[in-house]
Amino acid sequence: MRIEKLTKRFGANVAVDTxxxxxxxxxxxxxxxxxxxxxxxxxxxxxxxxxxxxxAIRFNDRDVTHLTGRAKREWQSQCAMIFQQFNLVPRLDVVSNVLHGTLNKRSTMATLFNLYPTEDIHKAIEILDRLGIAEHAPKRAEALSGGQQQxxxxxxxxxxxxxxxxADEPIASLDPMNAQIVMDALRRIHEEDGxxxxxxxxxxxxxxNYCDRxxxxxxxxxxxxGRPDQLTTGAARDIYGAGADFSEGATSTDINALETPQQARIRDAEALV
Incomplete structure (x- = not known):
């Protein structure tokens, strides 16, 4: 993947700068x-x-920056998103929520009538088993804990x-134990699936602890x-714009005192997208 001078402006505010x-x-x-x-x-x-x-955004020498229609949907299938707030359908069972991952590949009629091939149902259960939650497959998503929902x-x-x-802040709303389970799962997916x-x-x-870079x-x-071992306390101070009193125990959501008015405007704009 190559990200080349990628920029996003929200009016006069620059959220991502080259x-x-x-x-x-x-x-x-x-x-x-x-x-x-x-x-x-x-x-x-x-x-x-x-x-x-x-x-520009390039993947395997293909420019995906301005894809539209079917080509854009195919790219989004190859580039899956996981969100902090899970984005599940609370009243649907767990298997149906997992099967929503196939929506881009299904016909409109099949989607309307919630029809799934047997092989897709088996695949969904196998994936749930791999993640240690297959026993929750028939439950409503809203009945699960935050870590299980993630x-x-x-x-x-x-x-x-x-x-x-x-994965956009995949563990920000989780307790430490569930955060570890989720990060272990993501690391295992990277290592085992490539x-x-x-x-x-x-x-x-x-x-x-989890990243190569x-x-x-x-x-x-x-x-x-850089590499994780290059992420020194001094480097962290530069990233967060902090002084000598910077605490590594603080999180990005805790460092409110370091947030500039421009950062606050951009944060609010990001939330609305």
Whole structure:
């Protein structure tokens, strides 16, 4: 994947400013930075949920920046998104939520009548089993814990059989135990399947423990790109624009005192996209 001078403007505010990086092979990449740094906008542009203002997104030498119609939907199938708030249908059973990962490949009639091939149902249950939640398949999604719901969201993404998984703050709303389970699952998917995983993360230790590479963003710009062992406290201070009193225990959502008015405006704009 090549991201070339990718930029997104919301009016006069620049959410992502000429982002430029290359991922040469499937890897697990973490993106860190304060709230409003542009992390979510970057992932949404890669998935084409948000249109870029300038720059290019290339995958396997194919420019996917301006795809439309069926070609765009096919790209989004190959570039699955996982969200902080799970985005499940609460009153539907778990299997049906997972099967929603096949919607881009199904006819309108099959979608209207909720008809799924038997092989897809078996595949969904196999994926749930792989993630340790197959016993919850017949339950409503709303009956599951937050960590279990996030694993259902991961299963839905895997139903697309994507080459890339984009995870936007996948553990921000989870307790430490469930956060570890979800991150273990994403790391295992990368290692066992050879899939590229790009995750926005809110703690430095998570980025160091799970990622092969870490990208740091500040005010829309990439200010750090290196190995986890290069993510020193000094590098973290630069990423977050912090002083000597910076605490590594703080998360991007905790560092409210470091958020500039521009970052606040961009954060609000990201939330509306």
């Amino acid at each position: 982002a430029d990086f290359h991922i040469g092979k499937p890897a697990m990449v973490g993106i860190i930075g304060a709230s409003g740094a542009g992390k979510s906008t970057l992932l949404r542009m890669i998935n084409r949920l948000t249109e870029s203002s300038e720059g 694993r259902v969201a991961i299963a839905r993404a895997l139903m697309q059989d994507p080459q890339i998984i984009l 899939r590229m995983v790009i995750a926005n993360l809110h703690t430095l230790d998570t980025a160091r 870490v990208i740091g963003m500040r005010n829309g710009k990439i200010v750090f790109d």
